[in-house]
Amino acid sequence: MPYFDAASSAPLHPVARQALLAALDEGWADPARLYREGRRARLLLDAAREAAAEAVGCRPDELTFTPSGTRALHDGIAGALAGRRRAGRHLVVSAVEHSAVLHAAAAHRAGGGTVAEVPVDGAGRVAPGAYAAALRDAPGPTALACLQSANHEVGTRQPVAEAAQECRAADVPLLVDAAQSLAWGAVAGDWSLLTASAHKWGGPPGVGLLAVRKGVRFAAHGPADERESGRAPGFENIPAVVAAAASLRAVREEAAAEAERLRELVDRIRTRVPRLIPDVEVVGDPERRLPHLVTFSCLYVDGETLLHELDRAGFSVSSGSSCTSSTLTPSHVLRAMGVLSEGNVRVSLPLGTREEDVERFLALLPDLVSRVRGQLGAPRPEEAAAAGSGVAGPAGPAGGGEEAELVVDSLGKLCPIPVIELAKVIGEVPVGGLVTVLADDEAARLDIPAWCAMRGHEYVGERPAERGTAYRVRRRA
Amino acid sequence: MPYFDAASSAPLHPVARQALLAALDEGWADPARLYREGRRARLLLDAAREAAAEAVGCRPDELTFTPSGTRALHDGIAGALAGRRRAGRHLVVSAVEHSAVLHAAAAHRAGGGTVAEVPVDGAGRVAPGAYAAALRDAPGPTALACLQSANHEVGTRQPVAEAAQECRAADVPLLVDAAQSLAWGAVAGDWSLLTASAHKWGGPPGVGLLAVRKGVRFAAHGPADERESGRAPGFENIPAVVAAAASLRAVREEAAAEAERLRELVDRIRTRVPRLIPDVEVVGDPERRLPHLVTFSCLYVDGETLLHELDRAGFSVSSGSSCTSSTLTPSHVLRAMGVLSEGNVRVSLPLGTREEDVERFLALLPDLVSRVRGQLGAPRPEEAAAAGSGVAGPAGPAGGGEEAELVVDSLGKLCPIPVIELAKVIGEVPVGGLVTVLADDEAARLDIPAWCAMRGHEYVGERPAERGTAYRVRRRA
Structure with missing residues (x-):
């Protein structure tokens, strides 16, 4: 039963499973304790931090493990804003950030701060110079800017290095949400903060990453806690952290080969779906994109019904259509891009996806779309x-x-x-x-x-x- | 190698391990998704919530899974305070709460709220009527009161049902930190909010519980998130949640028998340590206490050195002495009790602790204490x-x-x-x-x-x- 929704959550990588099992036996004790079980837990935690920091491209003492990518974003944004409160209360984000960033921005606004959204083009990409312009046009001094490394819904890669340079020139820290791309490689460019989420790369749930470069002002909000440099309160989840670090290293080893293979499979979908099915729009940047992700929208199609039909046929995919959202609004990403949202399908292939499953998906899809259109009384193409x-x-x-x-x-x-x-x-x-x-x-x-x-x-x-x-x-x- | 520090973290229960393994295969997907992997994850999450709610003694829709006990306390206290902000900004806590509660109280104070600490007696116990008095003497309307079910350092059980009644009479919600006692049974009394931590009962790290009774005003702070009733942002850690719920049920089944057995072992320590070793003070309530935990302090002993000696002898214990704390201050619990803090040792026996290990501990301890005293040039008893x-x-x-x-x-x-x-x-x-x-x-x-x-x-x-x-x-x- 092919699972094509890796961008939501990837199945546990075998290396993660193995590491988790070992660390459950060795790493359950409190790493702050001085006895042997505590020292052993501390060693595991330190080793995991070193491995993860290497993959992120930062120093181990710059890296904090959080309970999730969402918490890394919430706490990272709040901490950076609080640390720079004297500099200003303005926050700049792109219009297509993950909802966790937009929710953090809304909370900042509710607390009296200001927020500007940088627009994207029809491919979901921020224009070069857009961050420089947003910083220039800000209503007051900017405390923080946020930009994802790649979009979670349409796969478009963002010009992070350029944006980081623009932010650096304005002396504003840039936080990069690398949740979707970290499996494929470190984020290039002179970023100041970076977040990620282990279950996106085949690590276990319960682990996020928050990197804060030395010299970046950061003031943890909320009650004090000694653990994780005071940036992530609560007992460390060492077994999961060990599994997250081990699996990140493992997926990086496969990354180059898998990226090439999955990019070719995704290209088949990008090319053939519009040929096989009339009135389909493939969205997102065709070149500057994640290798494993493609999104398209089908005119005259109810997204939820299509998802159900695909599920019945054994395919698990996701959608940004309004009918699949609890608020009955189309995804904010598709809205910001100004593209069709109905009949929206996101395919994100996990590592190891088999060619024949993609072929079977392509073989099945036209009939399913046609059936859904028929049920809705949609105009036939000839009509x-x-x-x-x-x-x-x-x-x-x-x-x-x-x-x-x-x-x-x-x-x-x-x-x-x-x-x-x-x-x-x-x-x-x-x-x-x-x-x-x-x-x-x-x-x-x-x-x-x-x-x-x-x-x-x-x-x-x-x-x-x-x-x-x-x-x-x-x-x- | 006997591990006698269950109150810090318990080794993973075999049932937790088994459930975690199964749920890693079945529960890795996003439970908000409509496809089969998502529905399966949702079923597991719902079943875990029902099981945990039954053990807590609340309705499933009153129970939220958080990433840790600390986060349950931080977010529970902040949410209850925010929900009652119009009622008042005063917070009442006991002087011997877990540091996560005291840190949340400090954050509340830093944000302009007021806090009162209810004192304890020499056994670490809150007096009946003390919460009523604290509410009566409050500088303004009280938003929330907090009381642990049992103390984490000395094992003393608190009069939670009485305090809850006193709070109810004053129309103030009571939050109970049940981290240390939930393994042994549900918390009796008319509490309003309750928190706990899975790794304390042999569940995996990464899972806390936050129960909020229907009708209790609660306003989640921080950025919005749809998961866990909006009370715990971030992707659900379903494998760990399933393991936590399964192991809570398992330890409850053993609880009555193990409580009796461990109580007897702890009684041996309580009785014999002061007989075997001069100048020792056993602290905490001798009767109204957790079955598996005992704390004593040894005059003229350096706590850190004693812990090292015990570790070398194979015993892992904890201490509230100042020399074992990063701030070089004695534990706030011992301070609030006004008891000796030097040479402090906390023994907390995990489920299944063997009698012979306790006997070996009792046989070794006098020599170790005597050696440490000798090194420090302590006065001999006869002197x-x-x-x-x-x-x-x-x-x-x-x-x-x-x-x-x-x-x-x-x-x-x-x-x-x-x-x-x-x-x-x-x-x-x-x-x-x-x-x-x-x-x-x-x-x-x-x-x-x-x-x-x-x-x-x-x-x-x-x-x-x-x-x-x-x-x-x-x-x-």
Whole structure:
């Protein structure tokens, strides 16, 4: 049963399992104690720290083990902000950071700080110079900037080294969230803080990394604790830490070969999915990307239903569609990129993924997508293509009589229905005519403009309606 | 090699090991995901929560898994204080809580809140009515009260049910730190919040428990996170959580029988150590106590040296002596009890401790203590007894000429030297005469009065000296 969601959590690496078992016997005691069991635990902890620091590219005394990547981010951001509080209270993050960063930013804002989000392009990538610009345009002195090494949803690698240089020039520390990329190599560039999460590389859950370069101001927040340089309170989870460090070293040994192999498998998906399935958009940077991750969105598809169909067929993948989120909003990453969110599928291949499983995925997917589209009554590709010589429908209430306008009431209907209904009627107005879609589903805000771009129509804009929002589209093709 | 420091960390229980291994294979995926690996992880997490909640005596939806007992305390206290912020900003804790509670209290104070410490008696126990009194005398409305179920250093059980009733009467939630007692049974009484730590009962490190009763106001602090009811951010550590719950159930099954057996072994230590070794004080409540834990202090003994000697002899124990702490201060528990801290030894027996190991400990200890005392030039018991008909020594500078007074300069000397020097000269002043000890070691503040109580002399008091502190003792025997 192929598991294609390594970016959420990777299965435990055999080396992690072996190291964990050994360390459970040797490393359960308190490393602060002076007796033999304590000294043994301390030795294991020190060795794990050295190994992990080497993989990160920092000094062992710069590296702290935290209980998770999320805690590393929360505590790292809070500590860096507190350490630089006298310098300023402004925080700069990219718009596509992990939600843990955005939640930390929201907490900072709630506490009276200010936050700026650096935008990304349609591939999800921060532009060179964007951090320099954000620091220049900041409302006050910037305490900290954050940038992921690579995006967790679309795989796009960020220009970390450039951003670090821009931050350095402005004397602002840069925190790099390396959760998705650390397995593939150390993060280059002159970063100040770095975080990661062991279960993303096949280590056990319960271990995050927080590196804070010497000289970076850092003030741990919250109650004092002597453990982990005062940066991560609580009894050390030595067995898991040992397993995390051992597996990081192990995956690094495989990294070059696996990166090449998985990149080729991902290229097959990137190339063939749009050929095999009509109306699919592959998103994310095609070159500057993680080797194992690809994301695409399928027009007229309900993401949750597609995930269920894939699960029934034995494939575990993830989605940024609104219907798969507890808040019923599309992923903030897809929103920031301004790309289609409906029928979104993220494939992230774990180490050792077999070629035949990828081939089977490619063989199955077209039928599954087609079945989901059929259930939703989506326009068939030939229909969509044929619709082109339609005449103006009845003028809707918003029409001033000047131009033909059709109103589609999709209120109360969830993604992808508003887009399907739009696609079905666009042929009914003449080229140059307007269609207004009334919708209250959040995904429409992203997917109607994305559909227009894919179909060559003009997205006129949105305005508040009596209920929901009115999205206006001008037929151009 | 007998390990007698279960109160620091217990070796992994075989059931925990087995459950951890199984859950590593079944529970590594993200329980928030809808595919089969995610659903399987969710099932494991739910089952673990039910089992742990049953052992705690709460509803599963009241129980959150945290990354450690320390984090459960830090986050539990912060959340309860934030949830009750409108009610008041006063916090009540006992003077002998775990340092994680006292550090959380210090953070609360640093943030503008107020804190009161409820004192304990010489056995380390809070008096009935003490919480009611603390709430009555509070400088403002109390947001939260905290009380441990049993003390981690001396094993004394606290009157939790009574304190909970007193808090309930004042409409103040009580948080119970059950870290040391949860293995032995659920905490009785009408508590509002409860915390615990899995590695104390033989579970793996990386798991704490935080129970918050329905209806208790709670506002998670820090950045938002959807996991664990928003109370414990970060990817769930399901393998460890499963192992923690399984081992808690397993130790509970052994609890009654093991409690009886270990209580008898601990009674041997309590009874025989003071018989075998002169000048030893067993501390903590003799009856209302944890079954597996006993603490005693040895006059004229350097705690760190004794621990090393015991370690060389194969016994791993812990100590609250100042010389074993990074801050060179005696444990705050011993200080709050006002008992001797020098030569302090805590023995906490893990489940399954063998009788012969306890017997061997009892057989070895007298020689080890005697050797350490010899190295320090401590007065031999007969000397200490013989010294009694001495004459007044030369009057020291502090002597006003009215009474015989001897000054001992112990400045720069660490525990137990100041007490040894005092013991050596007490016979040189007449009964009724004064000895002043000049010392700058923190332990002297605790150990000189404790020595006076043990020896029947009068502790007159302390006053600042040109360097360090002058402790005055009147010879009475």
